[in-house]
Amino acid sequence: MSTVMASYKVRPFSYTCPRCGEKYLESDADASDGRDALREHLNAEGCVIDHGTTLLAHARALAKVIRNSRGTDSGKPWPTARTFFEVISRARYFIHFASYGMSHQIIGALKLASTRVPVYGWASNVDANTRAELTEYPNEAPKLIAKVIPSDQSVFDAPHQKLLVVDGLVAFKGSANLTNAGLRKADRGLDISEVVTDYAQVTRLNNTYFAPVWRRISAQEDAFAWPAEP
Secondary structure: OOOOEEEOOOOOOEEEOOOOOOEEEEOOOOOOOHHHHHHHHHHHOOOOOOOOOOHHHHHHHHHHHHHHHOOOOOOOOOOHHHHHHHHHHOOOOOEEEEEEOEOHHHHHHHHHHOOOOOEEEEEEEEOHHHHHHHHOOOOOOOOEEEEEEEHHHOOOOOOOOOEEEEOOOEEEEEOOOEOHHHHHHHHOOOOOEEEEOOHHHHHHHHHHHHHHHHHHHHOOOOEEEEOOOO
16 A cells, blocks of 8 residues: 655665655665565565455445445445444455544454454553453454553543554544444434545555554564564
């Protein structure tokens, strides 16, 4: 969902993501091709998506879900939470999420999805129980990588995004938190949860409101090296 800026004229090679600012340095000066080394590293880290010949069929399947959720065929729109669950259950490649507060019901759906695909995200303003569900049981959902900003830390500059991105093809944005109350308020016109299916808009949402913040929240160092050093 983003390009990588690279410099191949000097060794060791260096690479910087223009969206999140992640910097990669090649640790093996004898590598024959920095471009191949970078792709191998990103493949190993699960950062490369290969849709193959299934992209169009997958996009059509997700589009059908969104069309049905709007009541196009049945005449009765789905509750917002059902649309969330239907889309999450069809994820093939990844899920990104961000919320200010989070319900265990949503966490459960993301954990279930993480048995199939990587799930990355954060929740601000969470209590101790929610923090534990997101971070303390990694063996239950090994592909769920979640960060939390607890409410008792008086973090006044905590991220306030409410965003869900699935496979880079569908996004949910708006003012509704990923909570039962937030999604149900959206059904009553008291909150906003908008479905985005335009690929360019989904990419912009991910690269503007998720990737840079995730980089700051999750990164432990300013640069990473590959191949792994002894």
